[in-house]
Amino acid sequence: MHNLAYISDPSSSPNLISTPPTVQLFQHAVKQVVATTGSSPLQPMAASESKPPSPAPAPYLPLPFSSNAAALQLITQGAEAHLYKTTFLSASRPVALKIRPKKQWRHAILDKRLTRSRILAEARVLAKCLREDVRVPAVLALDADDGWLIVEWIHGVTVKQALRERKANASTGTKETGGEDMELRALLRRVGAAVGKLHAAGIIHGDLTTSNMMVEPQVPQQQEESRDKLVPGALAGEIVLIDFGLATQAVQEEERAVDLYVLERAFGSTHPREEALFGEVLAAYEKSYKGARITLKRLEDVRMRGRKKEYAWLRRLRGGNWRKGGRFHFRPAHATEPAWG
Numbered sequence: 001m002h003n004l005a006y007i008s009d010p011s012s013s014p015n016l017i018s019t020p021p022t023v024q025l026f027q028h029a030v031k032q033v034v035a036t037t038g039s040s041p042l043q044p045m046a047a048s049e050s051k052p053p054s055p056a057p058a059p060y061l062p063l064p065f066s067s068n069a070a071a072l073q074l075i076t077q078g079a080e081a082h083l084y085k086t087t088f089l090s091a092s093r094p095v096a097l098k099i100r101p102k103k104q105w106r107h108a109i110l111d112k113r114l115t116r117s118r119i120l121a122e123a124r125v126l127a128k129c130l131r132e133d134v135r136v137p138a139v140l141a142l143d144a145d146d147g148w149l150i151v152e153w154i155h156g157v158t159v160k161q162a163l164r165e166r167k168a169n170a171s172t173g174t175k176e177t178g179g180e181d182m183e184l185r186a187l188l189r190r191v192g193a194a195v196g197k198l199h200a201a202g203i204i205h206g207d208l209t210t211s212n213m214m215v216e217p218q219v220p221q222q223q224e225e226s227r228d229k230l231v232p233g234a235l236a237g238e239i240v241l242i243d244f245g246l247a248t249q250a251v252q253e254e255e256r257a258v259d260l261y262v263l264e265r266a267f268g269s270t271h272p273r274e275e276a277l278f279g280e281v282l283a284a285y286e287k288s289y290k291g292a293r294i295t296l297k298r299l300e301d302v303r304m305r306g307r308k309k310e311y312a313w314l315r316r317l318r319g320g321n322w323r324k325g326g327r328f329h330f331r332p333a334h335a336t337e338p339a340w341g
Contacts, residue, residue, distance in 0.1 A: 060101035062146035072097065080118075080245060088140055088150055095140060096154070098245075100147035115147040118245065123149060125203055125247045132201035135194065135216075135240045154240050156217050159191065160210035162235055163271050183235040185280050187215070192284030194239040195263065200289045204255045206246030208263035210270055214240040253291070257298035260285070261306065264299075 065072060065086070072084040081100045088095040100115045119142060129136040137151035166184065191213060198205060205212070215237040248255070260282075268275040286292040
């Protein structure tokens with residue numbers, strides 16, 4: 001701690017204490033504040049005088065949605081975009097509204113150009129997927145300058161929700177194990193077929209996870225309004241790929257392999273109990289895409305690069321003596337190649 005007083009001359013006056021110049025200036029400033037405002041700045045603020053916390057800023061809504069914000073239901077809010085559920089052209093037609101808010105930290109001209117290009121790129125990818133018979137939400141309207149996109153509302157739940165609900169049902173014993181395993185394998189095969197059709201169309205999703213795949217239940221037309229109220233644990237339904245904000249149009253096998261690798265790692269981390277069945281995804285992928293054999297071979301190279309990075313990370317973590325704690329195996333649970341460690 002710093003002393004607020006010091007001895008001016010210890011040899012002559014050992015008991016004489018004087019105030020240092022910096023403290024004198026501070027005391028003088030306090031006296032001026034008290035004389036001006038009538039209160040000391042050193043006194044704590046009373047509880048009644050404390051300012052209430054400022055409310056969180058409202059999310060950015062472009063026209064014409066800012067005039068009727070009550071009709072919007074916020075579904076999710078990410079770093080790049082906000083997703084709302086609303087209606088379009090008819091009160092009985094639900095749609096998904098994706099808004100890319102303005103980035104205040106980015107230059108206004110650059111932000112507008114990036115927002116416009118990304119909205120148009122996502123719309124073009126969705127339109128191409130529909131032409132190639134890949135099940136994705138249909139584009140209904142957009143405004144690239146204001147940064148919003150309206151697409152078809154997909155009923156049902158995500159694959160992630162369906163698998164987690166299945167896990168909860170299995171823990172309570174509400175389903176038979178054999179039938180449940182068959183449903184799960186069928187679901188994973190439909191996932192692989194959907195990704196294969198996407199890659200066959202020359203589209204790279206960029207963020208393939210079970211959160212970006214919907215299980216759309218097949219119900220009669222008269223039950224259309226109750227599709228969102230179906231039991232989330234049901235694994236039957238068509239796979240619909242969503243969220244193409246990072247999608248690109250490419251023909252490189254390396255990019256397809258990386259797309260599969262992202263899905264493989266995301267599946268293993270999110271659903272570790274079902275990781276051993278990921279081979280069903282790759283088997284269905286190979287059947288739905290003619291060039292899958294080359295892509296799967298390139299996937300092995302991508303896996304190897306990922307394992308080398310993990311190996312280097314573990315060496316740094318253990319100070320170079322990573323073998324002392326046991327042998328690590330980095331291969332996926334569904335892989336058939338020899339273990340590497």
